[in-house]
Amino acid sequence: MELNELKDLWKGDGTPHKKQKEIEVLMHAKSHPVFRSVRRQIVVETLAWVMFLLFGYSAFDAATKPLWVGLMLALPVMATLTHHLIGYFWMVSAPVGSIPLSESLRASYRRMRWFTMRDTLLRLAMLVGLVSFFAYGITFTAGKYGLLGVICTATLIQLVFHRTLWGRRLRRLRYTIQALDEAGSH
Numbered sequence: 001m002e003l004n005e006l007k008d009l010w011k012g013d014g015t016p017h018k019k020q021k022e023i024e025v026l027m028h029a030k031s032h033p034v035f036r037s038v039r040r041q042i043v044v045e046t047l048a049w050v051m052f053l054l055f056g057y058s059a060f061d062a063a064t065k066p067l068w069v070g071l072m073l074a075l076p077v078m079a080t081l082t083h084h085l086i087g088y089f090w091m092v093s094a095p096v097g098s099i100p101l102s103e104s105l106r107a108s109y110r111r112m113r114w115f116t117m118r119d120t121l122l123r124l125a126m127l128v129g130l131v132s133f134f135a136y137g138i139t140f141t142a143g144k145y146g147l148l149g150v151i152c153t154a155t156l157i158q159l160v161f162h163r164t165l166w167g168r169r170l171r172r173l174r175y176t177i178q179a180l181d182e183a184g185s186h
Helices: 003-011 020-026 032-059 067-091 101-135 140-186
Strands: none
Touching: 003 067, 032 140, 067 101, 101 140
């Protein structure tokens, strides 16, 4: 199909008509696929970290370590999980209905950028706490320093992956906003 034919088809009577219920669903920024993936990530991470903290206490001998070492792990994890829950609702709380969907998504995009920066910093604190927790009380040898280097490298790779994931989500949301803006200007 040629570009002109596609434009004519788009402008013609062949465009599908949406039911009122479908339009109402589209009006909520929360229904965007980016926010669904964020919700899924938050649920999975929350369950995993809560399980880790509950079972990790006995499995990783947290009772034999000083309280401050346990808090170095528990506090950043709890701060990150709290940030996820509060941040998600903050991101999707952009007003909808009375303003265009693109404006609502734009407000969510700005909020998501701030969330991403804070989340990356909290993630770094959480990973530092995790490495510190497991490294406490170990007498280091050359081999153990090598292993610590591998763990720190893996931690940094995970942090870069996390940042890339959020960057991809932000780009996807920005492309949706641009597409809505372009559709509205025609």
